[in-house]
Amino acid sequence: MPTSSLNIADLLDTLEADIRQQIASRKLANPLLIGIHSGGAWIAEQIHRRLRIAEPLGLLDITFYRDDFSQIGMHPNVKASQLPPHLEGRDIILIDDVFYTGRTIRAALNEIFDYGRPNQVLLAVLIERNGRQIPLQPDCRGARIDLPEGQRIKLTGPDPLGIDLQTLACAA
Amino acid sequence: MHRHLQLTEHGKLKHFLSIEGLSKRLLTEILDTAESFAGISEHQVKKVPLLRGKTIVNLFFENSTRTRTTFELAATRLSADVLNMNIATSATSKGESLLDTIRNLEAMHVDMFVVRHALSGAAHFIAQHTAPHISVINAGDGQHAHPTQAMLDMFTIRQHKKQFAGLKVAIVGDILHSRVARSQILALNTLGVAEVRVIAPKTLLPAHVGSMGVIPLHVMEEGLSDVDVVIMLRLQKERMNSAFLPSESEFFKCYGLTETKLQQAKPDAIVMHPGPINRGVEIASSVADGPQSVILEQVSNGIAVRMAVMTMTLGHHGGAA
Amino acid sequence: MTKILIENGRIIDPANAVDAVGSLCIADGKILQVLTPPADFTPDLTINAKGQIVCPGFIDLSARLREPGHSQKGTIKSETRAALSAGVTSLCLPPDTKPCIDSPAVVEYIKDKAEAADYPRVYSIGALTQRLDGTELSSMFALKQAGCIAVSNAHAPLGNLLILRRAMEYAGTHGLLLMCRANEASLSGKGCAHEGAMASQYGLPGIPVAAESIALAQALELAQLTGCRMHVSQISCKQSVIKIQQAKKYGLNVTADAAIHQLHLSENDVLPFDSHYHVIPPFRSEEDGHYLREGLANGTIDAICSDHQPHDLDAKLGAFPETEPGIASLETLLPLTLELTSLHRIDLHKTLAALTQKPAAILGLQAGALTPGFSADVCIFDPDLPWQVNEQTWHSAGRNTPYWQQSLIGKVTHTIQGGRLLYKFRNR
Numbered sequence: 077m078p079t080s081s082l083n084i085a086d087l088l089d090t091l092e093a094d095i096r097q098q099i100a101s102r103k104l105a106n107p108l109l110i111g112i113h114s115g116g117a118w119i120a121e122q123i124h125r126r127l128r129i130a131e132p133l134g135l136l137d138i139t140f141y142r143d144d145f146s147q148i149g150m151h152p153n154v155k156a157s158q159l160p161p162h163l164e165g166r167d168i169i170l171i172d173d174v175f176y177t178g179r180t181i182r183a184a185l186n187e188i189f190d191y192g193r194p195n196q197v198l199l200a201v202l203i204e205r206n207g208r209q210i211p212l213q214p215d216c217r218g219a220r221i222d223l224p225e226g227q228r229i230k231l232t233g234p235d236p237l238g239i240d241l242q243t244l245a246c247a248a
Numbered sequence: 249m250h251r252h253l254q255l256t257e258h259g260k261l262k263h264f265l266s267i268e269g270l271s272k273r274l275l276t277e278i279l280d281t282a283e284s285f286a287g288i289s290e291h292q293v294k295k296v297p298l299l300r301g302k303t304i305v306n307l308f309f310e311n312s313t314r315t316r317t318t319f320e321l322a323a324t325r326l327s328a329d330v331l332n333m334n335i336a337t338s339a340t341s342k343g344e345s346l347l348d349t350i351r352n353l354e355a356m357h358v359d360m361f362v363v364r365h366a367l368s369g370a371a372h373f374i375a376q377h378t379a380p381h382i383s384v385i386n387a388g389d390g391q392h393a394h395p396t397q398a399m400l401d402m403f404t405i406r407q408h409k410k411q412f413a414g415l416k417v418a419i420v421g422d423i424l425h426s427r428v429a430r431s432q433i434l435a436l437n438t439l440g441v442a443e444v445r446v447i448a449p450k451t452l453l454p455a456h457v458g459s460m461g462v463i464p465l466h467v468m469e470e471g472l473s474d475v476d477v478v479i480m481l482r483l484q485k486e487r488m489n490s491a492f493l494p495s496e497s498e499f500f501k502c503y504g505l506t507e508t509k510l511q512q513a514k515p516d517a518i519v520m521h522p523g524p525i526n527r528g529v530e531i532a533s534s535v536a537d538g539p540q541s542v543i544l545e546q547v548s549n550g551i552a553v554r555m556a557v558m559t560m561t562l563g564h565h566g567g568a569a
Numbered sequence: 570m571t572k573i574l575i576e577n578g579r580i581i582d583p584a585n586a587v588d589a590v591g592s593l594c595i596a597d598g599k600i601l602q603v604l605t606p607p608a609d610f611t612p613d614l615t616i617n618a619k620g621q622i623v624c625p626g627f628i629d630l631s632a633r634l635r636e637p638g639h640s641q642k643g644t645i646k647s648e649t650r651a652a653l654s655a656g657v658t659s660l661c662l663p664p665d666t667k668p669c670i671d672s673p674a675v676v677e678y679i680k681d682k683a684e685a686a687d688y689p690r691v692y693s694i695g696a697l698t699q700r701l702d703g704t705e706l707s708s709m710f711a712l713k714q715a716g717c718i719a720v721s722n723a724h725a726p727l728g729n730l731l732i733l734r735r736a737m738e739y740a741g742t743h744g745l746l747l748m749c750r751a752n753e754a755s756l757s758g759k760g761c762a763h764e765g766a767m768a769s770q771y772g773l774p775g776i777p778v779a780a781e782s783i784a785l786a787q788a789l790e791l792a793q794l795t796g797c798r799m800h801v802s803q804i805s806c807k808q809s810v811i812k813i814q815q816a817k818k819y820g821l822n823v824t825a826d827a828a829i830h831q832l833h834l835s836e837n838d839v840l841p842f843d844s845h846y847h848v849i850p851p852f853r854s855e856e857d858g859h860y861l862r863e864g865l866a867n868g869t870i871d872a873i874c875s876d877h878q879p880h881d882l883d884a885k886l887g888a889f890p891e892t893e894p895g896i897a898s899l900e901t902l903l904p905l906t907l908e909l910t911s912l913h914r915i916d917l918h919k920t921l922a923a924l925t926q927k928p929a930a931i932l933g934l935q936a937g938a939l940t941p942g943f944s945a946d947v948c949i950f951d952p953d954l955p956w957q958v959n960e961q962t963w964h965s966a967g968r969n970t971p972y973w974q975q976s977l978i979g980k981v982t983h984t985i986q987g988g989r990l991l992y993k994f995r996n997r
Contacts, residue, residue, distance in 0.1 A: 139284075140296035149260070149563025154284035186297065268770075346887050368772040369842035370888035377886070390890065391772030430772055454769035455777070 084237050087202050087218030088119075092126050094216035095169065095200050104167040104198065110134035112184050113155050115173030115231040119202050122237075123171060134159045136170075141183035163192035173231040175201040175217070178210030185212075203239075205229060253375055260564040263375045263384045264557045266393040267434035275402070275438055281556035282403050282549070288325060289548065298559055299328035302359040307349075307374075308387070309335045309365040314523065315387050315397075318547070319362045322554035331358065346370070347377060354379050360562060361385070368392035368427075383561035385554075391427050397522050398431035400553040402439060404546050405477055408518050412439040418471050418513075419462075420447040420503055421481030421530055422492075424454050428522045429481060437461045447471035447503065451492045468503050472512040480505050480521045480530045496529045505531045510540065518542045571613045571988065572596045574606060578618025578949060582625060583922035584929075584938035593623055595945040598988030603939050614990065616983055618949050624921055625937050626658025626946035626986060628928035630748075630826050631802060632877040632899060634691070635966075637678060638667020643879040643966035645679070648899070649688035651965035653992035655899040656948035656981035657875070659936055664696040665723035671696035671707045673715035680716060690946075690986065692932065694748060697722040697736050704728045706736055710743050718932055721748035721802070724849070730787060737797035746932070747792075750802045751785035751809065752850075761890045763851040767836040774890065776851055782808035789816045792823060800931055801825040803876055805850035807860035814869045824931045825869065827861050828876035829905045830896055834858070834971070844885040844892035845971040865923060866915045872931060873923040875902045879967020897967035900958070904977035907952055911978075945988040954980045954996075 099107065109129055111120025117135050124133045135158040139151050170184060181199060188194060200216035205223055223229060223241075232238040254263045254270065261274065288294055304323040306316050316332065323330045335349065344352075350361070360383045363371045368390030375384040388394040402412075409415060417436055423429045423446045436444050444462045446453065457464045465471040472478060487493050505519065519531075519541045527533045536543060573595040580603060581588050591604035594612070601607065632652060635643035652660055662679065664670035670679070676693045683691040695712035697720045699705040709720055720740050727733050740747045757780035762768040764775025785801060789812060792799040801813060804827055813825045830848070835858045839846040846852065864870040878895025885892050906924060909915045929937025936946055956962055958972050984992035 367888035367890045372842045456766040456769040459766040
């Protein structure tokens with residue numbers, strides 16, 4: 077899909093439909109929504125409202141689970157994760173804004189499993205792009221796009237939500 | 249020299265040896281990072297994998313169960329492996345040099361030394377001579393510095409008082425022999441408090457206390473007047489035996505913190521003590537257990553601060569954060 | 570014996586009030602003639618000292634050679650090589666060797682080793698008390714007969730003042746100079762740094778100035794009482810300078826020296842926890858340094874010494890308080906002495922006298938001067954030559970100096986001892 081035609085509302089519509097379909101086919105019971113700081117949390121808020129889920133939205137900060145500590149050290153500005161105390165046996169819908177290398181999701185899964193063993197985890201992202209480095213992939217998506225090398229896509233927000241396409245000065 | 253030894257050329261913290269030479273910005277970063285770790289103790293799983301696979305050696309040449317266990321707890325909460333070396337009972341007391349002890353441990357591929365030693369400058373020496381990838385944290389060297397204690401004290405003060413500007417802080421007791429006091433004084437001044445007072449008899453004040461950026465006082469009531477924070481220091485028994493003081497009771501009369509003396513301070517003043525406390529010597533039980541005391545918070549804050557310092561130093565090889 | 574002609578050099582000989590460009594003739598191991606050569610003088614060796622200064626060889630009142638007993642730190646051979654490269658042609662060896670110099674056998678041993686090292690002018694300082702333990706007097710007469718030039722208790726304390734009194738009386742009986750390093754052990758305790766701002770800040774156990782000045786006051790009073798000829802070694806503070814000045818004013822026969830590095834470095838120069846700056850007495854305040862220099866300029870302090878203390882690497886590796894104090898200071902003696910003139914404006918004649926004429930007078934030696942008939946101990950140095958303190962230029966076995974890898978100005982180029990050219994600087 078050409079990037080010029082990315083529209084937040086449309087993407088959310090597609091994503092919501094995809095999630096609903098997956099909830100039905102995989103028989104998710106009383107799913108817990110978890111959004112990954114910060115872009116994923118904004119999207120999760122939208123989905124949380126659209127699905128009219130009563131249970132409060134869970135929030136995940138993956139700073140302490142990143143795999144690049146030895147390369148780039150401590151990240152400042154850690155926000156607290158907010159999750160219910162027990163995740164054993166829960167069905168989880170994990171939501172992020174952009175799925176790129178897969179490392180963020182790996183970190184998120186590690187953190188979730190440290191809280192407890194879920195029954196299943198559904199991964200829903202607003203945008204899936206090329207460049208995967210870890211064998212993970214989303215179950216639901218708002219759109220799938222291909223970007224040339226040196227281009228990055230970011231969600232801006234929280235209000236209004238927007239999509240930002242950046243060209244990096246030097247490749248990756 | 250101190251400053252350059254602790255920091256990388258990008259200004260990131262590589263070793264944590266002393267407050268001296270560290271900027272207000274860096275000290276604030278330590279406090280902010282500690283803030284983010286403070287919540288972990290409330291989680292069901294009190295662990296994050298940040299330092300998984302790293303080996304941290306507690307190199308204690310001086311006995312200390314309290315400090316050592318908080319460092320151990322901090323390390324395990326970061327998923328690191330911990331090696332406890334109590335040198336007083338091991339090879340070094342048989343004459344192995346400091347350098348040889350370090351080299352032997354380095355050969356076991358460790359990542360960090362947390363050092364406590366009876367001589368000033370020991371952590372500094374180890375940092376200078378250790379392999380380049382290893383970080384050193386000073387858990388107390390002689391009478392020189394105890395920077396993690398000072399930072400957890402600053403963390404506690406910030407939690408209660410929000411801002412350092414305008415604060416009047418009194419440190420009471422054996423300043424002369426106290427590495428904690430030296431580090432606290434540096435931290436308080438760097439973070440920009442209004443006034444640091446040290447209250448003690450002349451025998452327990454350093455000879456050149458005036459050049460340390462503090463106001464020395466000998467009368468406690470005067471010294472506590474209108475302060476926001478009272479920090480009581482531990483009095484060691486041997487001071488009575490080496491002609492520093494006549495007796496514990498005389499010390500308590502003049503310099504012990506009682507409810508009456510505490511009334512000189514501001515009504516919302518907090519009472520701190522690095523521990524362990526000697527009840528009835530430097531502080532009355534009613535104050536230690538009273539509403540203004542934050543002594544127990546200091547202990548739990550100590551874990552978060554040490555976690556912060558460990559991750560910042562071991563994560564130093566990054567570029568700009 | 571070689572006939573040596575040193576020409577075109579600026580000859581500075583404070584003892585004979587000479588400061589002029591001219592020649593110096595040496596024959597039969599002695600000074601033959603100064604400023605103009607004798608008509609029929611045919612030298613075997615000519616040294617062109619143009620642009621350089623020619624002066625008497627330096628006499629060092631305290632240089633530790635580490636033999637016998639501490640040969641991992643240095644040997645008589647290595648340290649006398651260092652002395653020659655530093656222009657030092659006579660030196661005094663303090664008694665704290667192992668075994669200490671409390672028996673003629675040790676004095677003989679040292680003499681033999683010095684001869685073997687081709688540096689005969691090592692003057693042993695005998696121990697004041699047996700084993701330096703501060704309680705029983707040593708056999709000072711036997712030590713003097715064996716060749717000791719003075720007695721001292723090195724850095725070891727004396728049991729009490731009565732013992733110091735008796736030691737002074739006994740040394741005086743045998744006409745021996747008593748060298749005294751003033752220190753009151755109960756006040757200096759385990760101190761390793763000057764009790765000042767730096768030590769307070771870094772939590773280093775401090776040595777108050779009073780530890781030196783009180784012990785000095787006691788020694789001066791006892792010297793007065795006993796009539797003993799006393800020399801005060803390596804003072805470090807203003808209070809000591811004042812006391813010596815007063816004592817001299819009231820006619821006491823006392824002399825004093827200061828270590829060259831004390832005349833330059835203060836507690837402010839000490840790099841935090843850098844054991845190269847660990848010395849006893851410690852580097853004191855700027856004010857103390859100022860008074861020491863003043864004292865040198867006005868003659869209160871008679872002599873400069875190196876206080877050379879070479880150490881092995883391990884001695885300086887450790888937390889500051891547990892490292893061994895002392896600097897290897899022979900080879901920086903000249904450039905630092907010249908800095909007293911260039912930086913602190915003390916007259917060059919005074920500083921050179923403090924290394925030659927004055928120490929000779931203190932020790933009662935016919936040396937430290939270019940007087941015809943005296944043994945030809947000569948130092949030629951280039952006062953403007955820059956050089957770096959490193960492996961190539963250093964001779965001492967000990968590299969424990971705060972000046973390591975630093976550039977200094979002023980280098981000894983030739984050292985002649987007893988009419989023999991024993992050192993020549995090879996500029997690489």
